[in-house]
Amino acid sequence: MLRSVAVLAVDGLAPFEFGVACEVFGIDRSDTGGPVFDFRVVTARPGTVSTSLGFTLQVADGLDRAADVDLVVVPAHGSGPVDPVYVDFLLRAHARGTTILSICSGAFVLAATGLLDGRRAATHWMHADELRRLHPAVTVDPEVLYVDEGSIVTSAGTAAGIDACLHLVRRELGAGAANAVARRMVVPAQRDGGQAQFIAVPIPERTPDSLARVTDWMLANLDREVTVDELARKALMSPRTFARRFRAEVGTTPGAWLNRQRLLRAQHLLEETDDTLEAIADATGFGSAAVLRHHFARVLQTTPTAYRRAFGERQRA
Structure with a gap:
């Protein structure tokens, strides 16, 4: 069951995709019948974390605070080199059975670990060709909103991250929990094209x-x-x-x-x-x-x- 969630604050993170994870998993919605998660934001080096829009975040918790969570979210942060500290952290988390979700170009972080090799994966359509070039062992699908591979879920950009987060809530806690979150966010509770693998096409x-x-x-x-x-x-x-x-x-x-x-x-x-x-x-x-x-x-x-x-x-x- 999904009880605890950690979001990685990687230097250069995209504020919207980071905010999506905070909005879905970080707010107590028990007053409207929604779930409550043990939520935390972590980074490799606690302190100032840069964003893609020029402002910074202050993050107090290191990666050790995410050692036992059920879900790790990797928001978009660009497609450049990945800090080996995050690679090691994600490999150890996956080995423990932690589910990992990437949003948009966060897929590049996951791909750097090798965890996407031989898997189908989603990312923003603008980044699909580069992800294929850098990681040819990954089957990149630029047409879908998100791909659920069980312990690893990847999503396309921006609003598709909301879809993937709500899908995980639904998968782990049921449709009622996902609907409660969606109502508060004023977004559709589900967008998908009906495929058996929970792969959704853009609307x-x-x-x-x-x-x-x-x-x-x-x-x-x-x-x-x-x-x-x-x-x-x-x-x-x-x-x-x-x-x-x-x-x-x-x-x-x-x-x-x-x-x-x-x-x-x-x-x-x-x-x-x-x-x-x-x-x-x-x-x-x-x-x-x-x-x-x-x-x-x-x-x-x-x-x-x-x-x-x-x-x-x-x-x-």
Whole structure:
């Protein structure tokens, strides 16, 4: 379970990405039903830490204060040489079983340790080519918001760091905890394209002629069977144009997106209610408990019963 978090304050850090980690993990949100983390900021040499915008931070804690945390966050700080002290620290943390999250160009720090070799990884699309060049053993994907490799999670830049942090909260503490954090931050609780590996594709900014009205209708009617033809009519498009536009705007097919939203609703109902699996399957459009179990196993690698045992009881405790 995710209880303690340390953020690395590396010289030249990017303030926004650093602030993302502080915002998600560093604030006590128990008054609104959110989680509380044992949170700390650490650096290799306590004292003044420079930022990419010219101002400095005063960090009092050294790396020893992060020796026993559950999660270490590496925010963006540029792609230059990495201090060997951080390389050693991250290797020892990973060996202990600590989860490591990099945000944006923080992936360069992780790559310098060799921990990304043979793994799929995300970083800001502007840095993807350089990361490939410097670390050819890393499979760099510039198209995604974040990649979850279990003990290592990497994200793209800026807002994608929020998505990755919330994903970790959801993965470790359940959808209710992630939703509580997201509500306070006034951000979407989840952005992803429905892939089984929790790999999310970017969602473009909505425009006046976007599909927002149709996706809102889909969310309000998750229990219904819907077809592409029906959705296309609501969007005033041909089925072929609708399917093409949907993939372009949302990053996946209408069916895959709808199944992911149904699964998220099912997670919420498992956490917050005592409804039977059949009732939840009916309410979320899966139709039967067997189909619900299939999607849980394929996407979340668990069963609805195990998920409820892990997160439902915690939410009601």
